[in-house]
Amino acid sequence: TRAGYPLPTRPQDTRLVCIIAQVNLTLPVMAVNSWLAEPIKGLLLDITGVLYESGEGFGTAIPGSVEAVKRLRETGIPVRFVTNETCATRAELIKKLHHHSFSVSEGDVFSPVPAVISLLKERGLVPHLLVHPAIECEFSGLVAGNPTCVVMGDADEAFSFANMNVAFRALKAMEDPKLFALGFGKYYKHKGQLQLDVGAFATALEFACDIKSEIVGKPSPLFFDAALSDIGITAKEAVMIGDDIVSDVGGAQKCGIRGVLVRTGKYTRSCENHPTVTPHFIANNLSEAVDLIIEAQSKNIHQV
Amino acid sequence: TRAGYPLPTRPQDTRLVCIIAQVNLTLPVMAVNSWLAEPIKGLLLDITGVLYESGEGFGTAIPGSVEAVKRLRETGIPVRFVTNETCATRAELIKKLHHHSFSVSEGDVFSPVPAVISLLKERGLVPHLLVHPAIECEFSGLVAGNPTCVVMGDADEAFSFANMNVAFRALKAMEDPKLFALGFGKYYKHKGQLQLDVGAFATALEFACDIKSEIVGKPSPLFFDAALSDIGITAKEAVMIGDDIVSDVGGAQKCGIRGVLVRTGKYTRSCENHPTVTPHFIANNLSEAVDLIIEAQSKNIHQV
Numbered sequence: 028t029r030a031g032y033p034l035p036t037r038p039q040d041t042r043l044v045c046i047i048a049q050v051n052l053t054l055p056v057m058a059v060n061s062w063l064a065e066p067i068k069g070l071l072l073d074i075t076g077v078l079y080e081s082g083e084g085f086g087t088a089i090p091g092s093v094e095a096v097k098r099l100r101e102t103g104i105p106v107r108f109v110t111n112e113t114c115a116t117r118a119e120l121i122k123k124l125h126h127h128s129f130s131v132s133e134g135d136v137f138s139p140v141p142a143v144i145s146l147l148k149e150r151g152l153v154p155h156l157l158v159h160p161a162i163e164c165e166f167s168g169l170v171a172g173n174p175t176c177v178v179m180g181d182a183d184e185a186f187s188f189a190n191m192n193v194a195f196r197a198l199k200a201m202e203d204p205k206l207f208a209l210g211f212g213k214y215y216k217h218k219g220q221l222q223l224d225v226g227a228f229a230t231a232l233e234f235a236c237d238i239k240s241e242i243v244g245k246p247s248p249l250f251f252d253a254a255l256s257d258i259g260i261t262a263k264e265a266v267m268i269g270d271d272i273v274s275d276v277g278g279a280q281k282c283g284i285r286g287v288l289v290r291t292g293k294y295t296r297s298c299e300n301h302p303t304v305t306p307h308f309i310a311n312n313l314s315e316a317v318d319l320i321i322e323a324q325s326k327n328i329h330q331v
Numbered sequence: 332t333r334a335g336y337p338l339p340t341r342p343q344d345t346r347l348v349c350i351i352a353q354v355n356l357t358l359p360v361m362a363v364n365s366w367l368a369e370p371i372k373g374l375l376l377d378i379t380g381v382l383y384e385s386g387e388g389f390g391t392a393i394p395g396s397v398e399a400v401k402r403l404r405e406t407g408i409p410v411r412f413v414t415n416e417t418c419a420t421r422a423e424l425i426k427k428l429h430h431h432s433f434s435v436s437e438g439d440v441f442s443p444v445p446a447v448i449s450l451l452k453e454r455g456l457v458p459h460l461l462v463h464p465a466i467e468c469e470f471s472g473l474v475a476g477n478p479t480c481v482v483m484g485d486a487d488e489a490f491s492f493a494n495m496n497v498a499f500r501a502l503k504a505m506e507d508p509k510l511f512a513l514g515f516g517k518y519y520k521h522k523g524q525l526q527l528d529v530g531a532f533a534t535a536l537e538f539a540c541d542i543k544s545e546i547v548g549k550p551s552p553l554f555f556d557a558a559l560s561d562i563g564i565t566a567k568e569a570v571m572i573g574d575d576i577v578s579d580v581g582g583a584q585k586c587g588i589r590g591v592l593v594r595t596g597k598y599t600r601s602c603e604n605h606p607t608v609t610p611h612f613i614a615n616n617l618s619e620a621v622d623l624i625i626e627a628q629s630k631n632i633h634q635v
Contacts, residue, residue, distance in 0.1 A: 213541075
């Protein structure tokens, strides 16, 4: 009953039943109208859990998602992909998406790795890496000499006790310890099971070292802003669609972007009663959200 | 210079030099007087990092600590040992202390394991364990059926990515997730190196599950209170001596117990400038603190 509407238990409460029935019928329609009322000039899409479910090899495309992206391309609504995925290089990610026939090019993908690399170069920082072995190569040339910061991604199995301690001791040895977290997710779905994400392990190091990490990726406003500027639209003109109630939906909403949650990927029923984040809309999947957006946009165009 | 007094850089500031010299000479004496002024009717001692340094096998006794405990026994000042050590059973801990010739009996040791076991029995909870393999046997008979809580101790190498995920999924599967942390230390010294403690990993699960853990052990006031009641004294009559600025010194002070930090164990120079905790006194080691206490007590007795 946590996720549903409470129903009266005593049948004699007919007046109450009517009120509740009315609320049930009216509220969702109002909500749909309101989030689609303003023009949508661009979409930001999360990748894992929205386009495909991760798993062995290339994982599985989520039914309807390939066609949904295709429909967006056809209608000409600009799309950028904002991901916190740091278990594969961008090239490997694109390869995976192309395997599933998604129409995505490398330039459309915003991921934390290129963002943190520019940042390290800009500030002249030497990273100690606690990242997935698959992406270590992207940092070649930057790791030299005594580290002046720690960069943490979703390291997966590399979040071993030994590696956590090495990163911890690296931070303790720095005069001004700096921790960069590539995203700050709590958990995600991997091979059918929930597993802890970088946010949990970054929180452990924050606590142990009395520091706060700097987030590169969602939900950092800088990250959403970069994708919006690339399209050339404002936050109010955009919609973000993702399966992470905090990083995707909450993060976007904090920037003034409408946030839509999908019931795929890491979604669980409890997301619908999140204590601090209420999505603008909850769609069963990307396909449903895209259909509603395209329909509303075509009406908006006719009205103009 | 973080830990020292700033000195004037211009030699012409003679007046300033005099003032600082005076402060340097006077302040520590005043501090010593004030924390020893009230009678001390009992001592609470941390074990690891105060009595001995952990390491291969039985570790190494800290010079002067065996004799310091002996002197306390001779003068009749009651002593209890409050430890968050959960890498060994209480029996093994006592064996280790006896190996170093410490005069300690099992009844004098307050550790989180017996405390959490009574608590689980009292509330009828079934634990999922994320503890050191050496202490799993202490929970035999309690682990049966679907877990209704997670109990985390200093699991050391058992803080693997796989074990963290199993504990995380156990919490996510509970209707009312409960997490008990046996202590909440940030880190400790092990085989000459700092290593992450249970508090860091508990913080990771708290973040991922949106819950707060219940601490059994230091710095929980209930834990200090149990040791005080056993001696039969009030918080104001006690002194806690430990190497953990937060759990030992800060935890004791929050209960109204005087807190003394020792420069052994996990102590680092930065502890002397901790943002929230200022010890009543910082001693080089247990022996020095005990000498001062015994001397002050003998004067107090003569005054009465």
